[in-house]
Amino acid sequence: MDPRHSIFPEWLRKSLDGLYLASGYLAGVFLVAIFLIMLALSAGRPLGIDVPAGDDFAAWCMAATAFLALAHTFRSAELIRMGLVIDRFTGWRRRLIEIACTAIGATAVSYFAWYAVEMTWVSWRFNDVSMGVIAVPLWIPQLGMSVGLSVLAISFVDELLHVLFGGTPRYEKPPANTADEIIERVMESGV
Structure with a gap:
């Protein structure tokens, strides 16, 4: 099967890819928000301007950035992946291990997502608020993690469905073909 081929209709594939990209862009928006908050905190200090709960808002933006970027990072084959064991296998054994690892990952992430959404729902339902200088309903900063x-x-x-139906894993970069690609990947990894 062509690695770009999808078992989903084209409109659904585009929608899913758009969802992952939008999540990545939203993470970028929160990253810019962190920059602006930190700039306001740093520049405001010598001018005697206080930014109430600035540290809280920066922390919430940081959490939102980290969680919202995960899907885009995973789909871009940039998530850290330990291939020490799986890279030793080829053929059907490797495919079976890929399916098992992706199924375990899907189960674990779904479990965490379920409880993150439940935590956000409970915070909304009971009107929990932060204990900082500014009382913020906790479900608002928890949305970044839940989403x-x-x-x-x-x-x-x-990805699990894609691999189950014969696709090659899209969360893994193809092997480097040239010396320049190898050098570029080493430089990107910071090794």
Whole structure:
């Protein structure tokens, strides 16, 4: 099967890829928000300007950035992957291990997503608020984690179905073909 081939109709494939990309862009928006908050905190200090709960908002933005970026990072084959064992196998054995690993990953991420969504729901239901300088309903900052984990769970299930139906894993970069590619990957990894 062509690695770009999808078992889903084209409109669904585009929608899923768009969801992963949108989640990545949203993570970028929160990253810019962290920058702006930290800039306001740093520049405000010498000017005597206080940014109430700035540290809290920066921390919540950081959590949202981390969780919202997961699915896009996974689908872009940039998530850290330990291939020490699986890279030793080829053929049907490797495919079976890929399916098992992806199924375990999908199960674990779905479990965490379920409980993150439940935690956010409970916070909303009981009107939990933060204990900082500014009382913020906790479900608002918890949304970043819940949405990020939910999108990651969708991407894992998407990938599991893709591998189950004969596709090559899209979460893994193809082997480097030239010396330049090897050098570029080593430089990207910071080794």
